[in-house]
Amino acid sequence: xxxxxxxxxxxxxxxxxxxxxxxxxxxxxxxxxxxxxxxxxxxxxxxxxxxxxxxxxxxxxxxxxxxxxxxxxxxxxxxxxxxxxxxxxxxxxxxxxxxxxxxxxxxxxxxxxxxxxxxxxxxxxxxxxxxxxxxxxxxxxxxxxxxxxxxxxxxxxxxxxxxxxxxxxxxxxxxxxxxxxxxxxxxxxxxxxxxxxxxxxxxxxxxxxxxxxxxxxxxxxxxxxxxxxxxxxxxxxxxxxxxxxxxxxxxxxxxxxxxxxxxxxxxxxxxxxxxxxxxxxxxxxxxxxxxxxxxxxxxxxxxxxxxxxxxxxxxxxxxxxxxxxxxxxxxxxxxxxxxxxxxxxxxxxxxxxxxxxxxxxxxxxxxxxxxxxxxxxxxxxxxxxxxxxxxxxxxxxxxxxxxxxxxxxxxxxxxxxxxxxxxxxxxxxxxxxxxxxxxxxxxxxxxxxxxxxxxxxxxxxxxxxxxxxxxxxxxxxxxxxxxxxxxxxxxxxxxxxxxxxxxxxxxxxxxxxxxxxxxxxxxxxxxxxxxxxxxxxxxxxxxxxxx
Amino acid sequence: xxxxxxxxxxxxxxxxxxxxxxxxxxxxxxxxxxxxxxxxxxxxxxxxxxxxxxxxxxxxxxxxxxxxxxxxxxxxxxxxxxxxxxxxxxxxxxxxxxxxxxxxxxxxxxxxxxxxxxxxxxxxxxxxxxxxxxxxxxxxxxxxxxxxxxxxxxxxxxxxxxxxxxxxxxxxxxxxxxxxxxxxxxxxxxxxxxxxxxxxxxxxxxxxxxxxxxxxxxxxxxxxxxxxxxxxxxxxxxxxxxxxxxxxxxxxxxxxxxxxxxxxxxxxxxxxxxxxxxxxxxxxxxxxxxxxxxxxxxxxxxxxxxxxxxxxxxxxxxxxxxxxx
Numbered sequence: 001x002x003x004x005x006x007x008x009x010x011x012x013x014x015x016x017x018x019x020x021x022x023x024x025x026x027x028x029x030x031x032x033x034x035x036x037x038x039x040x041x042x043x044x045x046x047x048x049x050x051x052x053x054x055x056x057x058x059x060x061x062x063x064x065x066x067x068x069x070x071x072x073x074x075x076x077x078x079x080x081x082x083x084x085x086x087x088x089x090x091x092x093x094x095x096x097x098x099x100x101x102x103x104x105x106x107x108x109x110x111x112x113x114x115x116x117x118x119x120x121x122x123x124x125x126x127x128x129x130x131x132x133x134x135x136x137x138x139x140x141x142x143x144x145x146x147x148x149x150x151x152x153x154x155x156x157x158x159x160x161x162x163x164x165x166x167x168x169x170x171x172x173x174x175x176x177x178x179x180x181x182x183x184x185x186x187x188x189x190x191x192x193x194x195x196x197x198x199x200x201x202x203x204x205x206x207x208x209x210x211x212x213x214x215x216x217x218x219x220x221x222x223x224x225x226x227x228x229x230x231x232x233x234x235x236x237x238x239x240x241x242x243x244x245x246x247x248x249x250x251x252x253x254x255x256x257x258x259x260x261x262x263x264x265x266x267x268x269x270x271x272x273x274x275x276x277x278x279x280x281x282x283x284x285x286x287x288x289x290x291x292x293x294x295x296x297x298x299x300x301x302x303x304x305x306x307x308x309x310x311x312x313x314x315x316x317x318x319x320x321x322x323x324x325x326x327x328x329x330x331x332x333x334x335x336x337x338x339x340x341x342x343x344x345x346x347x348x349x350x351x352x353x354x355x356x357x358x359x360x361x362x363x364x365x366x367x368x369x370x371x372x373x374x375x376x377x378x379x380x381x382x383x384x385x386x387x388x389x390x391x392x393x394x395x396x397x398x399x400x401x402x403x404x405x406x407x408x409x410x411x412x413x414x415x416x417x418x419x420x421x422x423x424x425x426x427x428x429x430x431x432x433x434x435x436x437x438x439x440x441x442x443x444x445x446x447x448x449x450x451x452x453x454x455x456x457x458x459x460x461x462x463x464x465x466x467x468x469x470x471x472x473x474x475x476x477x478x479x480x481x482x483x484x485x486x487x488x489x490x491x492x493x494x495x496x497x498x499x500x501x502x503x504x505x506x507x508x509x510x511x512x513x514x515x516x517x518x519x520x521x522x523x524x525x526x527x528x529x530x531x532x533x534x535x536x537x538x539x540x541x542x543x544x545x546x547x
Numbered sequence: 548x549x550x551x552x553x554x555x556x557x558x559x560x561x562x563x564x565x566x567x568x569x570x571x572x573x574x575x576x577x578x579x580x581x582x583x584x585x586x587x588x589x590x591x592x593x594x595x596x597x598x599x600x601x602x603x604x605x606x607x608x609x610x611x612x613x614x615x616x617x618x619x620x621x622x623x624x625x626x627x628x629x630x631x632x633x634x635x636x637x638x639x640x641x642x643x644x645x646x647x648x649x650x651x652x653x654x655x656x657x658x659x660x661x662x663x664x665x666x667x668x669x670x671x672x673x674x675x676x677x678x679x680x681x682x683x684x685x686x687x688x689x690x691x692x693x694x695x696x697x698x699x700x701x702x703x704x705x706x707x708x709x710x711x712x713x714x715x716x717x718x719x720x721x722x723x724x725x726x727x728x729x730x731x732x733x734x735x736x737x738x739x740x741x742x743x744x745x746x747x748x749x750x751x752x753x754x755x756x757x758x759x760x761x762x763x764x765x766x767x768x769x770x771x772x773x774x775x776x777x778x779x780x781x782x783x784x785x786x787x788x789x790x791x792x793x794x795x796x797x798x799x800x801x802x803x804x805x806x807x808x809x810x811x812x813x814x815x816x817x818x819x820x821x822x823x824x825x826x827x828x829x830x831x832x833x834x835x836x837x838x839x840x841x842x843x844x845x846x847x848x849x850x851x852x853x854x855x856x857x858x859x860x861x862x863x864x865x866x867x868x869x870x871x872x
Contacts, residue, residue: 093628093826099597100628101586180590228630243639244629245814245822246716275812278714285703435827439578442587443594456588467591 081547083267084526086540087279087288091244091272094228097214098176103455103536106213108248108270112540113154114233116216117145117164117196118208120537122530124315124365124457126208130164130218130234131196140203140488147194151257153220154238159257161190166221168198181210181461184485203486205493209458236263236541247271250540264528264544283307283521289545290522292534296352299519309521311354312532315363315457316516320402320416321450324509325471328398329448333390335508339376340383341423347415348514358512360505365533366457368484368497372505383423397426403441404451405434412451412513445469453516457536460497463504472509550855554848561844566618569836570611573829579603580627580827601627614833623834628826633834636819643716644808644815647731647738648800654739655746655796658685662743663750664782667758668774682751685744690803694737694810701733714812734811738804742796749792753785760784787858794850798843 092105097114111119119129131145151159168188171179184204189197200207210216223232231239234257237250248270252263271288273279276295282288283302299309322329322338329335348355356364359372392398400420402413413429420427427449432440441447450469454462464481466473477500484496505512522529528542581597582589598604602613617624623633666678702713711733717726757763758781766776805817812818816839823832855861 094630096630100584101589175593175596177586177593178588180588180593226630228628245640245818273715273812275714278812281703281714433578433825435578435583435825436576438582438587442589443582443591452587454587459588 081545082265083269084265084290084543084545085269085271085288086290086292086543087271087273087282089272089274089276089279089293092248093244095231095239095242096228097217097231098171098174098219098227100228101177107534107536107538109231109233109235110213110217111235111537112237112250113231113235113239114217114219115235116212117168117218118212118216120209120212122532122534122537122539124533124537126212129212129216130159134208138488140205140486141200143198143200143207144191145196145198147196148257149194151234152255153223153232153234154253154255155220155223155232156255157220157222159218159220159234160193161196162193163221164188164196164218165190167218168215170219171215176214178210178214181213181458182207182215185215203488205485205487205490206458236261237268240267244272261539261541263541265540268540268543283523286523289526290520290529290543292520292522292529292538293518294521296354296519299521302521306524307521308524308526309519310531311517311519313356313364314455314516314518314533314535315365315459316453316455316518316535317358317361317363318408318412318513318516319361319450319452319454320511320513321447321452321470322508322510323445323447323449323469323471324473325445326448328400331390332508333386334392334398336376337383337386337390337423338420338425339508339511340379340386341420341425342416342511342513343378343419344373344514345378346419347412350411350415351514354517354519355514356517358515360501360512361460361463361510362497362501363457363515366460367490367494368460368501370498370501372502375502375505376508376511380422387424392424394424397421397424399426399428400448401428401430402449402451403430403432403437403447405437406431407434408451408453416451442469445471451513455535460501463500463509470509472504472507474503474507477503551852554851558844558848562841565840565844566615566833566837567611569833569840570614573833573836574607576824576827576829578827580829583826584628614830618834618837623838624830626823626828626831628823628828628831633831633838636831637816637835637838639720640814640816640819642720643731643813644801644804644817646727647735647804647808647813647815648797650731650735651738651742651800651804652793652797654735655742656793658739658743659746660750663747664754664778666747666751667754667781668777678747678751682744682748685740686748688741688744690737690741690807691810693740694734694807697733697737698810716813730811730813734804734807734813737807737810738800742800742803746789746792746796750785750789753788753792754781757781757784787854787861790853790857791850794846794853798846801839801843 088104088107090102090104092100092102092108094100095105095109097105097109110116116129117131118134119127121127130147130151132148134143134145136143145164147161147164153159165188168185170176171182172185172187182204184200184202184207186199186201188199191197198207218234220232225232229242236253236256236258238253240249240251242248250268250270252266256262271282273282273288276298279288279291279294280298280301283291283294294309296311302309320338320342322335324330324335344357348357357373359375360370362369387393387398390398402416404413410429410431413431417427417429437450437452441450441452447469460481462468462470463472463474464478480496480500480503484493484500487493487496518535520529520531520534523545525546527544527546530537530539579598581594581601581603584597585594595604602610605613614624623637625632626636629636662678662681666675666682669675669678698713700707701710703709703711712726712730713733716730717723721727754777758777760781762784763776763781766780767773771779801816804815805820807813808815808817809821816835820832820835823835
């Protein structure tokens, strides 16, 4: 940089006034060629400040015009009654429901674009779907499904028993997503155009429920399309456009076969809004009619006269898993101490006080639930005692590492660190990307403590699969779960599940920090939006909006 | 001509080096797209099957040659997750990021050039001091902070004056030009102010040097006022320097706006890269990074050429050297 901060140029430079006088005199030099270069200044220059003020005014006018223009537009788009706009937090990475993981795909596509043999209602119960009824053999290994008649896909192709059998056999053959949930299923065959028989290797009381999810979906055998960007299903809606960065537009399927689920609204736009504040702003400005989920704390700012806000139980379990294959955690006293040492109330309160305490592996919306929060109440004295017995003290603390994905925020880790410090555990937080978590913890099982939200319903089987990253291997639990699957009677099955869940919880292979309860908020003009389980079952056909 | 040819050769060599660097750097990351696709319910067998399907189990050199072969054919590949071509993905995101950069740069120039010139032209000490303070304070404001401030002042909903949207980009993109533009104003201001202060400093320095030059003295001797001489002769003299600075600022903004895109939830190149790296969609990420880096290099090339075009002295100088050699 130059050192001269004083006057640039020559100290005796002509001033503006004299130069004007000079140029108006015409000849400043006797040299012709130089004279030619001297330009006479035109009319006196407008004041510098005049220009600045004019610029500011011009900008203000443009800004104002844009603001008015865009405010009017926002109102226009939100007032259309044939379009309902729903704001979701998570976007499906693609439309490939057979290969791509993520609950957002199921939430958006199942029941709306793709339909299954059976469906699920907002109480998590099995309902008829493409099959209007079914019979189960007394030994529980043969299911006969009776299909609805005259069903079609959105491309006009007929949907019959061949498509159903093909879809299910493909699932097994290609090991599509969640094929492991229906391991007991050995084959599907079309008996006639409207009847499908599914044969199981062993009875499975969960089969019907799993068929309401991805394993039961029926695809068009004869259609070829790019499943990542297009969807050909039999549901009441078709995908008009999809961009996982911004939105999905669904249009009522004109070829929809059913009469019960006729769409109430022609267009449903799903906006993916990651930022919680932006989502609430979008609801307030009318850009979206519904938010699911909405941040519980921010939802308190919504006017109760205009918006309906409600929270409900779901299947999300925030699981703090203890790697049972790890030497330090193989000691049951340590695992129990951690459970006693965690103050769940404090954690839930800091998240807005909406979430539910959860004492075991089964959430309240699933069969086999019972309140197990009494097993390990918050008791620091007892936790310290157990840690002493295991040979640790404040001066000789147990060093543990918690690995968890950065999608959940740093607060949870910090809270656990400070709570466990009181019971002589020195917790080191390893805050990683989700894909790193998947690799290190989930795939390689290389961890001590891990924290993740297991959102799936009916996923108790993870505690009976020792290969799963929990590395929990308890023969009693496995036997109880097998009995629950084999039981014909629902009550009997529930009873076995309860016993199994209690055994797992007592063994303390994990702590269930809380059950995330989803808060939804919508404009009171919107009708038919489900309050419950909208993160997994989102029947769009019934949603409408008053003009 | 020789200069152009030499520069082009260098450009191609840099591209090849870049492709190797990008490819290797991404392979260091833990985790892969198969695991992400398979999710938390997956069995090890399912992940292995997906890896085979996507060709992730092939040796690295084979994967590299495969990718490079595609690049040579102008085929940047297809995202393993979304199934869209990388070109269309980048195109869709660039439709947000590039207008944002251009708008930011326009704001930066509107702020930086006049203020920079004014700082040299004015002879008032107080004004000079004020400009100095402006340049330092403006340059020291992080875009993230000025962005937050702008949201508090001008955004719909939470701002004092509800003029502009604070979050997101209209879903129909540029179909509704007014709304699209409005959603870019605040982010562009946030980056534009910081970059503008930088341009102001450079303008002041370059024009200040020019003011000392004989060319300006000569112009004044011929009867121009000091202001005329500075704006007509001095500014022209400092042009090559300013073009370099503007080119650099543009290149910096490609990465600089990513922070602001994140703050304003704009679906631009920044959020695309973050999502794709998060998903370990490496084929997409490496092509995207390659495209961006190639653009960087191209910009450098263009600036160099412009430099030569604007400053004939450089051409004669290098020709002289060549003649001597």
